[in-house]
Amino acid sequence: MQVEVKNLTYTYSEKSKDLATRALDNVSLTINEGEFFGIIGQTGSGKTTFVQHLNGLIKITNENSSIQIGQFKLQDKKCDYLGLRAKVGMVFQYPEHQLFAETVFEDVAFALKNFEPNLSEIEVQDRVRSAIEMVGLNYQKVKEKSPFELSGGQKRRVAIAGVIVAKPEVLVLDEPAAGLDPQGKKDFLELLHTLHKEFVKTIIIVSHDMNVISEHCTKVAVFSSGRICAVGTPKQVFSDYELIERLNLDLPTTAKIIKKLSAKGIEIDCDLTVKDFVRAIKDKGERL
Numbered sequence: 473m474q475v476e477v478k479n480l481t482y483t484y485s486e487k488s489k490d491l492a493t494r495a496l497d498n499v500s501l502t503i504n505e506g507e508f509f510g511i512i513g514q515t516g517s518g519k520t521t522f523v524q525h526l527n528g529l530i531k532i533t534n535e536n537s538s539i540q541i542g543q544f545k546l547q548d549k550k551c552d553y554l555g556l557r558a559k560v561g562m563v564f565q566y567p568e569h570q571l572f573a574e575t576v577f578e579d580v581a582f583a584l585k586n587f588e589p590n591l592s593e594i595e596v597q598d599r600v601r602s603a604i605e606m607v608g609l610n611y612q613k614v615k616e617k618s619p620f621e622l623s624g625g626q627k628r629r630v631a632i633a634g635v636i637v638a639k640p641e642v643l644v645l646d647e648p649a650a651g652l653d654p655q656g657k658k659d660f661l662e663l664l665h666t667l668h669k670e671f672v673k674t675i676i677i678v679s680h681d682m683n684v685i686s687e688h689c690t691k692v693a694v695f696s697s698g699r700i701c702a703v704g705t706p707k708q709v710f711s712d713y714e715l716i717e718r719l720n721l722d723l724p725t726t727a728k729i730i731k732k733l734s735a736k737g738i739e740i741d742c743d744l745t746v747k748d749f750v751r752a753i754k755d756k757g758e759r760l
Contacts, residue, residue: 473542475503497698510685513695527560558587561640565647568627603637686724686744
């Protein structure tokens with residue numbers, strides 16, 4: 473499912489002269505199926521407002537704006553938002569705060585009751601088991617537990633299971649690794665790649681962690697003051713040092729090192745992932 477956004481404009485408290493705030497200003501962006509897409513920008517740049525439009529949490533209000541995701545046209549007043557939300561899963565920052573049911577099973581099964589109410593009990597059980605195991609938890613051990621008895625990392629995995637149980641084709645995550653220690657972050661991102669290979673065709677993440685963006689994303693969009701000011705691969709975006717500095721954004725660690733080496737006359741060409749950076753450094757060393 474391709475995500476195609478055209479001329480998206482949104483103003484909070486639009487009818488109030490004193491409180492009206494333009495959050496998005498004529499934003500157009502295409503995210504192709506299969507991408508692991510990153511969205512970056514300072515707080516207040518419009519990132520979260522943008523992604524909340526993608527499954528209708530925020531509705532289109534401007535008559536010139538349009539969003540099409542697969543067969544869903546969100547500007548259409550008759551858009552099937554229930555069907556859309558089954559296909560476009562949304563995971564908020566600290567998703568464990570979304571937990572609410574008495575047991576892990578009930579929490580994960582909740583989405584199926586909304587999106588696929590005609591499933592039999594056996595089908596629901598199979599889907600819930602599959603989702604729980606997909607996120608790396610032992611189904612038999614956790615299914616009857618209260619989600620609030622689990623560790624922080626386990627809670628986050630249960631919350632993710634509650635989204636992927638519907639088998640979305642697009643998964644949108646707002647600061648997915650927030651609050652995790654380095655190992656927890658590594659494990660969580662490996663889980664996202666597993667989901668990407670299995671059935672989630674497109675992953676979109678909003679993040680302030682530029683190392684996560686450079687290491688995992690195929691493309692990046694940079695937001696500033698409600699507009700998109702750059703789109704490209706991590707290498708293309710983070711090589712524009714003037715842009716990054718002007719927007720007061722950080723560089724990934726690999727880009728910082730490359731910049732310092734370049735200032736000394738040593739040019740390193742890589743895609744900014746750690747693996748390719750190490751490869752490029754070795755190649756450079758062999759040639760010197």
